[in-house]
Amino acid sequence: MTDKSNSQTSYYLNDAFYDRLMRLVDDWRLDDGVSPALSIDGTDKQACESLIVAEARLADDLRLEAWLDCYSDESVYWIPSSYPAADPRQEITLEFHDKRRLQDRVARIRTGVAYSMVPVIRTRHILGHVEYWQGDTNEIRARASFIIDALFNDKHRILSGWMGYSLVKEKNDWKIAVKQINLIDADCLQENNTFFL
Amino acid sequence: MTKKFDDIVQAGRVHRTVYTDEDIFSREQQTVFSETWVYLAHASEIPEPNSYVARKMGLRSVIVTRDKTREVHVLLNRCTHRGATVCREKKGDKTPFFTCPYHGWTFRNTGECAAVPHEDAYGDGFNKQSFNLKKVPYVAEYRGFIFATLNADKGKKGIKHHLKSAAERIDEWIEHNGGDHKAIRISGAQQYSVHANWKCLYDNAGDGYHPEFSHQSLLQMTQQRYGAGMDLDYFSGGIDATPMYSQDLGNGHTFLDQRPCMYEASAFDRQRPQPGREAIVEQLSQEVGEQQAKEYFEMSTGAGMNLNIFPNLLFIGNQLQVITPLAVGLSDMTWYSTTIDNVPATVNTLRMRTQEDFTAFGEPDDTANFEACFKGMQEREIDWIDISRHLHTQVDRTDENGIVTSVISSDIHMRAYYAEWKKLMESSDESTLG
Structure with missing residues (x-):
């Protein structure tokens, strides 16, 4: 019997999962203007706040194995190439990774011969205006504005936009199930973005 | 000019200035990106009559349009009046006309100057047609791939003549x-x-x-x-x-x-x-x-x-x-x-x-x-x-x-x-x- 539930396979990224992603895209827009009233437990909210801050910090500090642990086994990391995001089944993205390909990305950097990261790109994320609201059972959704300062070959570059998150409770820990990175210039020329946004 | 290129492009080497020299770069715009067929867009990007995409042909900003008869045009995206950018979006459809936001000069998607507001002030001898948007004269499509050139000889011989056996390789790619x-x-x-x-x-x-x-x-x-x-x-x-x-x-x-x-x-x-x-x-x-x-x-x-x-x-x-x-x-x-x-x-x-x-x-x-x-x-x-x-x-x-x-x-x-x-x-x- 094939093990369909570990991060070395990708059975989970099926049509139902993509449909869910498109529902998240609708929800993250917050069409009503304000985020829905939070009906979630204070401890859970605190855990989620810590999670998204830790995920950004671990990426900045290049603690990439610990960074991967912030993501659930059945997760998606997604940088659309258009703004607003199109359906990734029909349009190319800048990056769209399941957990396995995220591990590939980390392993590539760890070879030490990923020349787009030699010298290593230093980054610092600033997350702000974070809003949390209740998603499905055992899910909290969030959205945050971001600025990333990226230093490569002695030059600074600023990236900005907003993140959409779907956070889920896996066993006893909150994990990122979906992180969507919406660059304000997603449909414009990008530079070397081979760090983690 | 000829001697100069013999000096910098040789049998097994090219001179670094081929890459770094501003004058050579400027000349490339008049030659490489004008005098041969340059790829601009794919037919699927302008599928309907009156759709368009904004593109670059070398440094030129152009609009690749499909008119109501489905013919494709490559128009210089520069108002013939004062120079303003006529089309400021990257793509669109249902656009038979482009109106320059500055003085309202309006052009058909064929490039023809259709309307000049308060035209009578230009006097009796005013000829609107002399203000048509400039066009890249030769546009051709090979199986969905749209190219353009300024060169009359290459333009008249056509894209297939230019592609030579590369056309068969494109066919193989389409076959795949x-x-x-x-x-x-x-x-x-x-x-x-x-x-x-x-x-x-x-x-x-x-x-x-x-x-x-x-x-x-x-x-x-x-x-x-x-x-x-x-x-x-x-x-x-x-x-x-x-x-x-x-x-x-x-x-x-x-x-x-x-x-x-x-x-x-x-x-x-x-x-x-x-x-x-x-x-x-x-x-x-x-x-x-x-x-x-x-x-x-x-x-x-x-x-x-x-x-x-x-x-x-x-x-x-x-x-x-x-x-x-x-x-x-x-x-x-x-x-x-x-x-x-x-x-x-x-x-x-x-x-x-x-x-x-x-x-x-x-x-x-x-x-x-x-x-x-x-x-x-x-x-x-x-x-x-x-x-x-x-x-x-x-x-x-x-x-x-x-x-x-x-x-x-x-x-x-x-x-x-x-x-x-x-x-x-x-x-x-x-x-x-x-």
């Missing part, structure tokens, strides 16, 4: 992608700026020598995580003994064929696992049966053809890479992705996840190397860029059609396109827009 060129659709783009001269990017398009080195991170990671026999690992070791080859197709077009290795067995099985691969394999096999599903998997994997249409269109995998110069040391490298109409939806999902692979794992390391090359080319003490690999080894064979075939690691690509580049740069043709 289902065979019906009208079903191939551009489905978004990944756009990058590269801090290097545009030719630093073009050099690499037919370079079979670099993968073993520039793509070390991809090769090592893949070996560690997925073992041998994956992706580009046929580029390691004695690559010139493999059945892969590179070709000079004439008119600056070149071809590097990975198919003999990549498609020796299943190319899909060599592919690093795409996100959702197992889910798609399971679903598609159930939907259409295993045999048909296998065909879809192979057509979702890159064509294995690096086909380079000089000066700016590269077929890489199932994508089109278009190179546009922005300044002597700045280039636009845009990867257009493709989907296919009339196949199960999951086939296109698989195509998207496959086409995101190389831009994440391969291209970034190449780009870092292009930028490093351009940096090195600024050093005044070293004059030459070497393009002599397999120039003196007598491995090239020329067939009855004049196609020259070499081994995979040869610099034949660079030598071939530089011969065309030099011819264009030395030409005295200097066409103007219609």
